[in-house]
Every structure is written in structure tokens, then in C-alpha cells.
Amino acid sequence: MGGFYAAVVVRGFRRFATYRVATAAGVFTNTVFGLIISYSYIALWDQRPHLGGYTEAQALTYVWVGQGLLAAMAQMGGGFETEMMERINSGAIAVDLYRPADLQGWWLAADLGRAAFQLLGRGVVPIACGALVFDLALPASPLVWLLFAAAVALGTVVSFAIRFLVGLSAFWLLDGAGVVQMTWIVGLFFSGMLLPLNAFPGALGDIAQALPWSAMLQVPADVLLQRRHGADALLALAFEAGWAAVLLAAGRLLQGVATRRVVVHGG
Amino acid sequence: MTQSGEPMIAVEDVEKVFDVRRKAAGRLRRERHRVRAVDGLSFTVPRGEMVGYIGPNGAGKSTTIKMLTGILTPSGGRVLVAGIDPSRDRARLSRRIGVVFGQRTTLWWDLPLRDSYQLVRRMYRIEDARYARNLAACVELLDLGPLLDVPVRQLSLGQRMRGDIAAALLHDPEVLYLDEPTIGLDVVSKAKVRGFLRTVNAERGTTVLLTTHDLTDIETLCSRVMVIDHGRLMYDGGLDGLHAAGDSERTLVVDFARELPPVEVPGARWVRSEGPRQWLAFPAGDSAAPLVAALAARHPLVDLSVREPAIEDVIARMYGAA
Amino acid sequence: MAESAARTRATPAAERTPGAVAESVRAYRLVVGMWMRSTMAYRASFVMTALGNLAATALDFVTIVLMFSHIHALGGFTLPEIALLYGTASTSFGLADLLAGSLDRLGERVRDGTFDTLLLRPAPVLAQVAADRFALRRLGRVTQGVLVLGWSLPRVDVHWTVVNVALLPVTLLAGAAIFCAVFVAGGAFQFWAGDAAQVQNSVTYGGATLLQYPPGIFSRELLRGVTFVVPLAFVNWLPCLRMLGRPDPLGLPGWVDFAGVPVALLCCALAGVVWRAGVRSYRSTGS
Numbered sequence: 001m002g003g004f005y006a007a008v009v010v011r012g013f014r015r016f017a018t019y020r021v022a023t024a025a026g027v028f029t030n031t032v033f034g035l036i037i038s039y040s041y042i043a044l045w046d047q048r049p050h051l052g053g054y055t056e057a058q059a060l061t062y063v064w065v066g067q068g069l070l071a072a073m074a075q076m077g078g079g080f081e082t083e084m085m086e087r088i089n090s091g092a093i094a095v096d097l098y099r100p101a102d103l104q105g106w107w108l109a110a111d112l113g114r115a116a117f118q119l120l121g122r123g124v125v126p127i128a129c130g131a132l133v134f135d136l137a138l139p140a141s142p143l144v145w146l147l148f149a150a151a152v153a154l155g156t157v158v159s160f161a162i163r164f165l166v167g168l169s170a171f172w173l174l175d176g177a178g179v180v181q182m183t184w185i186v187g188l189f190f191s192g193m194l195l196p197l198n199a200f201p202g203a204l205g206d207i208a209q210a211l212p213w214s215a216m217l218q219v220p221a222d223v224l225l226q227r228r229h230g231a232d233a234l235l236a237l238a239f240e241a242g243w244a245a246v247l248l249a250a251g252r253l254l255q256g257v258a259t260r261r262v263v264v265h266g267g
Numbered sequence: 268m269t270q271s272g273e274p275m276i277a278v279e280d281v282e283k284v285f286d287v288r289r290k291a292a293g294r295l296r297r298e299r300h301r302v303r304a305v306d307g308l309s310f311t312v313p314r315g316e317m318v319g320y321i322g323p324n325g326a327g328k329s330t331t332i333k334m335l336t337g338i339l340t341p342s343g344g345r346v347l348v349a350g351i352d353p354s355r356d357r358a359r360l361s362r363r364i365g366v367v368f369g370q371r372t373t374l375w376w377d378l379p380l381r382d383s384y385q386l387v388r389r390m391y392r393i394e395d396a397r398y399a400r401n402l403a404a405c406v407e408l409l410d411l412g413p414l415l416d417v418p419v420r421q422l423s424l425g426q427r428m429r430g431d432i433a434a435a436l437l438h439d440p441e442v443l444y445l446d447e448p449t450i451g452l453d454v455v456s457k458a459k460v461r462g463f464l465r466t467v468n469a470e471r472g473t474t475v476l477l478t479t480h481d482l483t484d485i486e487t488l489c490s491r492v493m494v495i496d497h498g499r500l501m502y503d504g505g506l507d508g509l510h511a512a513g514d515s516e517r518t519l520v521v522d523f524a525r526e527l528p529p530v531e532v533p534g535a536r537w538v539r540s541e542g543p544r545q546w547l548a549f550p551a552g553d554s555a556a557p558l559v560a561a562l563a564a565r566h567p568l569v570d571l572s573v574r575e576p577a578i579e580d581v582i583a584r585m586y587g588a589a
Numbered sequence: 590m591a592e593s594a595a596r597t598r599a600t601p602a603a604e605r606t607p608g609a610v611a612e613s614v615r616a617y618r619l620v621v622g623m624w625m626r627s628t629m630a631y632r633a634s635f636v637m638t639a640l641g642n643l644a645a646t647a648l649d650f651v652t653i654v655l656m657f658s659h660i661h662a663l664g665g666f667t668l669p670e671i672a673l674l675y676g677t678a679s680t681s682f683g684l685a686d687l688l689a690g691s692l693d694r695l696g697e698r699v700r701d702g703t704f705d706t707l708l709l710r711p712a713p714v715l716a717q718v719a720a721d722r723f724a725l726r727r728l729g730r731v732t733q734g735v736l737v738l739g740w741s742l743p744r745v746d747v748h749w750t751v752v753n754v755a756l757l758p759v760t761l762l763a764g765a766a767i768f769c770a771v772f773v774a775g776g777a778f779q780f781w782a783g784d785a786a787q788v789q790n791s792v793t794y795g796g797a798t799l800l801q802y803p804p805g806i807f808s809r810e811l812l813r814g815v816t817f818v819v820p821l822a823f824v825n826w827l828p829c830l831r832m833l834g835r836p837d838p839l840g841l842p843g844w845v846d847f848a849g850v851p852v853a854l855l856c857c858a859l860a861g862v863v864w865r866a867g868v869r870s871y872r873s874t875g876s
Contacts, residue, residue: 021784032791035811036799040663043806047660173631177639178726185645194652201658285874338708339870360712373706389619390712416833418630570695 003135004101005109011116012113023121027070034067039135043128050086052198057137058225059196064130065221066193066249068123072115073216075193076184080111081163085170085180097259104188104251108160115156132185137225144226147233154240158215161247162187168251171258192218198227273350275313275442275474277336281308281344282498283330304330306498308344314441317475319485319506322495328478331495332444335476336366349441362391365435369447372431374419380430381415384437394556396438405433408463414549415564425456432460436467443467445477449484459485482575484583507552519555524567532561543569551576609713616712620720628725635726642729650675650737653801669744670833671803676738677757677825678800681764682793683730688734689719689769690727692776693793696783699871708872715864718776747832754826755845763849764824768793771819777860777867797819800866803829805838812836823852 016023027181038060045056054062071078084107087093096103130136160245168181170176188212197208197218208214219236222228228236283305306325321463322328333339334346337357346353351360357445374383388398406412409429414422422430426450435443445464449457465488469475479485485492485506492509494502502509519535522544529537530545538546549558555573563570628635653675657668666674695718698704707717707865772812776791796815804812804826815838816822830837831846 019784021782022787024783025782025787029787029791032795036795036802036807036871039807039811040802043664043802044660046654047663051659154789166790173637175636177724178634178641182641182645185648189648190803194649195655199659200655204655335703336709338705338872340869342873357708358711361709366709368702371701371703371706373709375623375627378628382623382626386623388620390616390710409653422812 005105008106008109009103009113009116009118011229013117014112014113016114016117027120027125029084030067030122031129032072034064034126035133037063038130039067046091051070053225053227054138054196054198057152058136058227060130060134060211061136061138061225062192062221063217064127064134064136065224066217067130068127069119069217069220070193071118072152073120073191074111074115074118074160074163075159075187075191075216077180078118079114079163080107080123081167082176082180084164084167086178088167088170089176103259104164104248106254107164108157108248111160111163112156115159119152121203139224139226143228144224147221147237148224150237151215151233151240154237154244155215155217155220157241157244158212158247159187161210161251163212163246165247165252165254168254168258171261190214191216197222198222215243268362271377275314275316276310276312276348276476277345277357277580278308278310278331279345281331281334281340281346282306283327283334284342303498305334305341307493308495308498308500310473310493310500310503314473314474315320315468316491317464317489319489319492320476320478320495321480321485322478322494322501326440326496327498328495328548329446329551330498332446332476332478336444337362342503343369348516362438363440365438365440365446366387367428367435367446367448368557369428369445372419372425373425373434376420377418379418380411380422383419383430383434384507387434387437393438397439401439402433405436411434411564425452425458425459428452428456428460429463432463436473439471442474442476442531445475445479445491449479449481457481473495479519486575517551517555517576519547519549519558520572520574521545521547521562521568522570524569527566530557530562530566532565534558534561539544608871609740613713613716616710617716617720618716619712621723624720624723639729641727642726643732644729646679646730648732649679649798649801650733663819664803666803669741670739671801671831672741673745673867674803674825674829676734676741676766677738677760677829678797679734680731680738680761681734681824682734682760682767682768682797682800683727683734685768686793687724687727687731688765689772691722691724692772693718693779693789694722694781695776695784699783706873713722714868715773719773733752748834753832755825755833760825760828760849763853766853767820768826768848770794770853770860771796773857773860774863777864780867780871784870792819792821796824798826809839816841820852820856823849 024029041059041063042056045051045054045059049056051059070076074081088095096106099106100247127136131138148164168177168178169179173179190197190208190211192214193216194207197205199205200208209218219228219240223233223236282303285302285304287300287302304417308327308331309409320328320331334341335348335353337353337355337360340354348360349363351363353360375386378446384402385395385470387393393401406415409432411429412432414426414430419427419430431445432445432448443464448464449460452460461484462508464477466474468475475488477484477488483522490505492502492506493500518537524543526539526543528547530547531537532547534553535547535549538548540546547558549555558572559568562571592669602752650672653671654668656663657671661667665670693702698718704718707714707721710717732755771789775786775792778789779786796819799807799815800821804822812822827837827841827846828849829841837846
């Protein structure tokens with residue numbers, strides 16, 4: 001069974017690897033956004049040099065890491081959820097339910113394959129561009145990069161688990177476009193893509209840091225920037241793993257309810 | 268305006284060349300290939316004729332239809348439909364033609380069928396009386412009455428196709444292009460669609476050009492068939508001539524009451540047996556009736572059916588003969 | 590044969606007459622009407638997503654407010670001044686997105702072949718494509734932009750002369766027209782490179798983000814690019830700088846602050862040319 005899911009992961013990777021022009025276009029867009037946000041952060045850190053405990057170089061690193069992770073975390077679409085919703089609306093999901101594979105596991109494997117490709121195809125070049133234009137605070141220690149990789153991997157699972165819940169909503173809502181769009185914007189805000197969560201004032205910052213979206217950018221970035229190191233870094237990973245488990249379980253529960261609905265209504 | 272003597276569709280030496288980029292083996296750069304989708308095509312269709320346009324996939328059928336509707340501009344040659352050059356005057360032509368693509372609906376998925384027709388009425392500026400008359404005729408002949416207020420997404424494929432055909436005829440087009448109008452439909456829907464097209468052609472004198480993979484469509488509707496392959500016209504004439512040219516065979520599938528040794532009947536050739544069922548091939552131009560009578564006289568029959576030759580087979584045999 | 594092909598490509602005069610504009614508006618309204626009725630088939634879903642859209646796009650502005658919890662000025666601009674930039678940029682972009690935002694999904698229609706069915710109708714194709722999948726929920730962005738603009742107006746230090754009062758609505762409309770031109774040109778671009786649809790996001794969504802901030806914080810190369818290459822600076826930067834009585838960082842002559850309308854017309858004309866070329870290319874290549 002493990003081999004089957006591994007094959008689905010590879011297929012997910014390959015499927016996205018065929019969109020070469022789209023990948024290049026995405027890299028271009030990420031780089032443009034990286035530039036715009038970088039300049040606004042420079043103006044901000046110019047006024048408050050140690051805002052949120054970041055130096056200007058760290059803040060800029062944060063911007064480009066964010067652009068690099070944007071596609072992998074499917075923060076502005078490109079993930080499986082729209083496809084899943086279309087399958088639910090068209091009734092094709094009934095076929096998926098009769099597959100020998102588990103619905104959640106199958107989509108998770110496919111989405112991890114996609115994320116792996118997006119990380120390489122859409123992540124590396126924007127960060128390299130950012131490093132060319134600005135002074136970034138990238139660590140030298142391989143251990144830090146390893147921890148960062150683990151944090152990104154867990155973040156991807158959290159991102160999947162949230163989008164799986166969004167996808168399932170199509171069983172109840174017939175027009176999913178609005179829900180998907182709202183998820184993006186809430187996700188962009190609470191992941192720290194618009195502004196680092198440590199620059200959020202007071203209680204809002206604490207709440208945002210505790211929500212699952214922080215696993216999609218803030219936590220991995222803090223591990224990379226070594227704002228969280230040693231035992232604290234492990235704690236950060238545990239935080240992500242905890243949310244991943246909770247959200248995957250919620251998805252499983254909702255999937256059960258939705259499946260019964262399909263059986264009753266015949267899709 | 269077309270004079271009655273002039274053909275409704277005139278295609279003269281038309282070609283369509285596409286530049287296709289393909290990755291050549293072992294090379295990084297993609298190579299450009301010129302593909303002649305339509306290559307020196309000429310034919311005319313007089314007003315009121317119903318013509319079948321057939322050929323294997325990728326033969327250039329859809330490209331031809333797209334040039335006849337003005338979607339595509341020919342690379343060379345001349346096209347005139349109802350006296351209009353389609354690529355030049357697409358908008359003016361659109362009022363005189365109706366198009367049905369079997370694979371894509373033009374109906375509005377979430378709205379009742381009636382709403383799609385209202386949009387057609389407004390877009391084509393159809394006068395109220397004419398619209399009412401045409402809609403009533405379509406509703407009656409295509410059995411659309413109970414479907415008018417049903418959202419299109421709830422219609423079956425056959426119902427949707429009937430809905431699409433009606434939508435293409437509300438503005439009284441002089442020419443109707445149908446691209447695979449019976450694809451995927453059940454037997455009843457196919458029969459309804461065919462009957463309707465025959466009526467429209469007979470009563471309104473609409474010129475019809477239809478592509479299909481179903482030879483029965485052609486047999487029941489068209490007096491004339493054009494076969495296209497590799498962008499060239501391979502055959503233009505009656506269906507009988509096509510069968511003769513291709514020397515094709517139909518198959519009679521017979522279920523006998525019990526298992527029998529291969530039967531021998533004049534005018535047919537035993538193909539294979541499977542339990543009590545046997546397959547017999549006979550020339551496509553012949554009638555099946557005497558054959559059935561001869562069989563029934565010798566053995567008790569449980570069931571039988573006639574399988575039409577597939578278009579690909581017919582065309583393949585045609586090449587073999589030529 | 591080349592001659593006849595050239596003649597074939599020439600547009601008949603009838604399509605260029607003012608009647609063509611009226612025809613376009615009529616077709617646009619017809620198609621929009623159908624999409625709105627389609628939306629209303631899922632009424633509850635529509636209400637929810639429209640409100641959600643309003644709340645969600647507002648988070649963009651919340652981000653800026655959060656920044657101002659740490660600072661008093663960004664690039665020398667106070668929060669109400671930034672709100673003026675934000676409000677004008679969001680309103681203009683929101684209007685364009687509402688009217689023509691669907692053009693960024695033209696590539697899908699080309700890929701799945703449904704673009705052909707639009708070419709078969711007796712109505713201008715651009716109008717049909719712009720109205721395609723019309724989503725009223727996009728009013729959320731416009732509403733949000735107008736609200737922020739309304740909040741900023743009494744708080745900014747603008748001397749409301751007749752010129753400045755007139756400049757504001759003209760700017761909003763000219764800005765919307767510039768963004769519409771970007772959507773049209775970007776849509777046409779997808780006839781050639783459907784897979785590269787994302788690139789236009791960097792001009793549309795990226796542009797709208799860029800214009801929320803004072804021009805002074807960006808590098809001069811970037812400013813030159815958005816002034817002379819894709820003239821986004823005319824959407825709101827130049828007129829707003831004039832209203833606020835601030836110099837523009839590129840030191841352009843003062844009259845350019847009023848150039849929004851001619852620039853918008855020029856953009857629309859160019860976008861129209863690109864669009865025609867795109868359709869012509871589609872009709873000769875078939876995708």
C-alpha cells in the first residue's frame with residue numbers, strides 16, 4: 001500500500017513538472033511580488049529597525065522565503081481542492097470513493113507530489129533572485145536547513161489538511177469559488193505572507209501564531225532565520241505536527257459524514 | 268443573397284496549414300513542422316442537400332467545419348457559404364448558419380433550457396412571432412416540452428443534445444453544421460435527432476452538413492457522402508457507391524436456439540461462433556432480409572441484429588480496393 | 590494568393606462604426622445577465638461569498654493598519670495618505686476586475702475549445718469574453734476600496750479646489766480603464782501563451798499592491814517601468830501626489846498629473862490592437 005501512495009506522489013510531481021511555461025510564469029510573478037513587498041518592508045524597517053525581532057536582512061529573507069513557499073503551500077490556488085470540488089459537483093467523486101485507496105490519503109499523496117515540485121520549480125529561483133538583489137540572512141549550517149526542510153514538509157501537510165476541509169465543503173455548497181478565494185485570503189493573512197506574525201500587535205499576534213496557518217510560513221521562516229533554534233525549533237516542529245494531526249482527523253471525520261451523504265443521495 | 272442556382276456551400280481549392288512545434292528526439296530545441304490539415308479541398312453543396320462528411324480522427328473534418336463557419340481563416344483557396352466569405356464576414360454569416368458541436372454544449376449549465384433560448388432570441392434579434400413559431404416547432408418535434416424549465420445540468424446527454432439542436436435552429440439558419448450530433452446518445456435519442464433533422468431538411472429546405480462516426484446517421488439521412496482523409500477528399504458520392512468502392516461488409520449476429528456447426532447460407536460468409544451465437548458477414552450493399560429468411564427456414568432463431576461497418580473499416584477497405 | 594489572404598484579413602468597415610460599441614455593450618449586458626441569473630441559482634452561496642469577499646479583501650488594508658501600529662509614517666506618508674492611495678488603487682482595480690477580470694481565464698476557454706462557440710455568435714467576441722463568468726461577488730473589492738477611500742478623504746490634507754475635486758472621480762475611472770486595458774491585453778496574450786497566464790497577475794494584482802504604497806519607497810528603475818512601460822503610475826500615483834501637494838520621485842513635468850485620461854485611452858487603443866491581433870492569430874492557428 002505504501003508503494004501505491006509513493007507512486008501517486010511521483011505522479012503528482014510529474015504532472016506539475018510538465019507545466020514548464022506556467023512554472024516560469026509563476027516564478028516571474030513571485031519575483032515581482034517579492035520586489036514590491038521587499039521595498040515596502042525596507043520602508044517599514046527603516047522606521048522600526050528591529051520590528052518583531054527581525055533585522056532588515058532577516059525581514060527581507062522572510063519576504064523571499066514567503067514567495068518561495070507560496071506555490072508549494074498552494075496559498076493562491078493551484079492545489080487539488082478546485083479539482084476535487086469539480087469532481088464533487090459533477091458526481092465523479094462517487095467513482096473516487098470506490099477506489100481501493102482512501103480518499104484523503106490519495107489526495108494527500110498527490111498534493112505532496114505537487115508541493116515537492118513547486119518547492120523546487122517555484123521556490124528556488126525567486127529566493128535566488130532575492131539574494132541577488134538584496135542582502136539576505138541565509139544560514140550556513142546544514143542542520144538549520146534540515147530543520148527548515150522538516151518544517152516546510154509539515155507545513156505542506158497542514159496546508160493540505162486545511163484545503164481538504166475546504167474541498168469537502170463542496171458537498172454542501174454548490175459554488176465553491178467563493179469559499180476557495182476566502183480561504184486564500186485568510187490563509188495569506190494568518191500565515192504571515194502579508195506581514196510577519198511577530199509584527200502583529202499584542203494579542204492578535206499571539207492568536208495568529210497559535211493558528212494552523214502559521215505553519216505555512218511563519219514557523220518555517222523562524223526556523224530558517226534561527227529565531228527558533230535548538231529545543232525551540234523542535235517545539236516548533238511539534239506544533240506543526242500537532243495541527244497536522246488535528247486537521248487531518250477533522251478531515252477524516254467530515255469525509256465520513258460526506259460519504260454517507262453520497263451513499264444516501266447517490267451523488 | 269444566394270440565387271437558387273448557386274451552391275449553398277462552395278469550397279474551392281482550400282487549404283489550411285498549421286505550424287506545429289514538436290520536440291525532436293535527442294534535441295533540446297523544438298522543431299517546427301508544417302501540417303496540412305486540409306490540402307486542396309474542393310466541393311460544392313447545393314441548397315437543401317443533406318451531406319455526410321466522414322473520415323478518421325484527425326482527417327481534417329473539424330478544421331473544414333471551422334473554416335465553413337468563419338472560426339478559422341483558410342491558408343489558401345476560397346470558401347463561400349450563402350454567398351458570404353466566412354472568414355471575412357463571420358458576424359454576418361453567423362445569422363445565416365446554425366452550428367452544433369456534439370462534444371460541447373452552448374446551453375447554460377445552471378439555468379433552465381428556456382433561458383438559453385431567450386438569450387439566443389435576443390442575440391440574434393429574432394422577432395417574437397418567428398421565435399414563438401420556431402420554438403413551438405422544435406419543442407413538438409424534439410419532445411422538449413417537459414424539459415424547458417429544467418436546469419440544463421439536470422438533463423441527460425440525449426436531452427441536452429436535443430436542446431442544443433433546437434438552440435441552433437431558432438434563428439432559421441439556411442445552413443446547419445452538425446459535428447458528431449449523435450455521439451454518446453442512446454438509441455431512442457438518436458432516432459429522435461435523426462427524425463428531426465430529416466423533417467427540418469424536408470420542410471424548411473435547410474442545407475445540412477454533418478460529421479459522424481455512426482454510419483447509420485448517414486444511411487438514414489444523407490443521399491451523399493464525402494470522405495476526407497489527410498485533408499483530401501477521397502470520395503464524393505452516394506453511400507452505395509461508398510460501400511462498393513470500399514467493398515465493405517455488414518455483420519449479421521444470430522442467436523440460434525442451440526449450438527450449431529458453422530451455418531452455410533448463400534450470400535453470406537461465416538465469421539465465428541460463440542456458443543449458440545454466430546457472426547455472418549454479408550456485402551453492405553445487400554439487404555439482410557433474404558438472408559434472415561433463409562436462416563429462419565433452416566434453424567429456429569432466438570434473436571438477431573445487424574452490425575454496421577465502422578467508418579474506419581469502410582475507409583480502410585476503400586484504400587485496400589484502390 | 591497572398592493578396593487575397595491580405596484582403597481576407599481586412600476588417601469590414603461595419604465592425605468599426607460607433608454601432609459596434611453599442612453592439613458590444615448590448616452583448617456584454619446580455620451575457621452578464623445570464624451569469625447573474627446563474628449565480629442566483631445558488632443564492633445562499635452567493636450572499637456568503639460576496640460578504641466573505643468583502644471581509645477578505647479588507648484584510649489587505651488591515652495589514653497596512655497593522656504596520657501603522659508600529660510607525661507614524663511609511664515612506665513619509667501618514668496612514669490617511671496611504672489610505673488615499675490604497676482606496677483609489679483598490680477602487681479602480683476592483684472596477685476593472687468586476688468588468689473584465691474574467692479575461693484572465695481566457696486560456697481555459699481556448700484550451701477546452703469553448704472559445705469557438707463564442708466566435709459563432711453574432712456578437713463582438715471581446716464583449717462576450719469580458720462578460721464570461723461575470724462574478725458579482727467581485728463588488729466586494731470595489732466596496733472595500735470605496736470605504737477606505739471614504740475614510741481617508743476627510744483625514745488627508747488636501748486643498749479641495751475645483752481641480753482636485755474633479756480630479757478624483759476622473760482618476761478612478763481612468764485608472765479602471767487602464768487596468769481594463771491590462772486585462773484585455775493580458776487576455777489576448779493567452780492566445781499565444783495560454784500557459785503563461787500567471788504573468789499578467791504580476792501586473793494586475795501586483796500593480797494594485799504596488800500602487801497602495803507611496804512611490805518614493807521603490808527603486809527608480811521600477812518607477813520608470815510602471816510609468817513608461819506599463820503606465821500604472823497614472824492610475825493613482827501621479828494625481829494623488831498632486832492632490833497631496835507632494836513632488837513625484839521621477840520629477841516629471843506637472844501636466845502629466847492630468848494625463849490619466851489620454852493615457853487610459855491610449856492603453857485601451859493599444860489593448861484593442863493586441864486583442865485583434867490575438868483573435869486573428871487564433872483564427873489562423875486554431876489555438
